Amino acid sequence: MRPLLFALAATGLALAAGCTPATEAPVSVPVEVPDAAAPAPAPAPAPAGPVIDAAALGIPMDEASIADGREIAVHNCSNCHGLDQAASLRADAPPLRYILSVYPAASLAEDFRAGIHVGHEDMPGFVFGDLGMDVLLSYLVSIQEAPPPE
Numbered sequence: 001m002r003p004l005l006f007a008l009a010a011t012g013l014a015l016a017a018g019c020t021p022a023t024e025a026p027v028s029v030p031v032e033v034p035d036a037a038a039p040a041p042a043p044a045p046a047p048a049g050p051v052i053d054a055a056a057l058g059i060p061m062d063e064a065s066i067a068d069g070r071e072i073a074v075h076n077c078s079n080c081h082g083l084d085q086a087a088s089l090r091a092d093a094p095p096l097r098y099i100l101s102v103y104p105a106a107s108l109a110e111d112f113r114a115g116i117h118v119g120h121e122d123m124p125g126f127v128f129g130d131l132g133m134d135v136l137l138s139y140l141v142s143i144q145e146a147p148p149p150e
C-alpha cells in the first residue's frame with residue numbers, strides 16, 4: 001500500500017482533477033492566510049487638522065481639561081458654530097472643528113485673553129479668564145480637522 005501512496009503523491013498534479021474534496025482542502029488554506037493578514041492596519045485617515053503645538057501654547061491636553069472646555073463651547077459657541085464634528089448652525093460661522101485653521105490658536109488665545117473682539121459683529125465678546133481660555137483651547141485643539149478643499 002505505501003509504495004502506491006507515494007506514487008500517487010508524486011503524480012498528484014495529474015490526479016488532481018479526480019481528487020475528492022478532502023484532498024483539495026489543504027490547497028486552498030495557504031491561499032487564504034496571506035489574505036487575512038493583508039488588510040492589516042488601515043485606519044480611516046481622518047483629515048489632519050492644523051498642527052498645533054499645545055505644549056508651546058501652555059494648553060493642557062488632559063481629558064478633564066478638554067471636557068471642561070467642551071462645556072464652555074456648549075454654552076458659548078455651539079449655537080452658531082456647532083459642536084464637535086457637527087456642522088455649524090449658522091451658515092456664516094465656520095464649524096468649530098475648522099476654527100483653528102481659520103484663526104491660529106495662539107492669536108485666538110491672546111485675543112480672547114486681551115478682550116479683543118474676535119469674529120463676527122454678532123459674535124459676543126468673551127471673557128473666560130486664563131483658565132477658561134486654556135481649556136476652551138484644549139477642547140478646540142482636540143477636535144480640529146482640515147477644512148475641505150475649496
Ligand code: HEC
Nearest residue numbers: 076077079080092093094099102103118119120122123124
Ligand atoms: C452668535 C453667534 C456666534 C457665537 C455664539 C460664536 N461665534 Fe464665532 N463666529 C460667528 C460668526 C458669524 C463668525 C464668522 C465671522 C466672519 O467670517 O466674519 C465667527 C467666527 C469665528 C472665528 C473666526 C474669526 C475670524 O476672524 O476669522 C473664531 C475663531 C470664532 N468664531 C470662535 C468662536 C468661539 C471660540 C466661540 C465660543 C466661545 C464663538 N466663536 C461663538 C458667530 C458666533
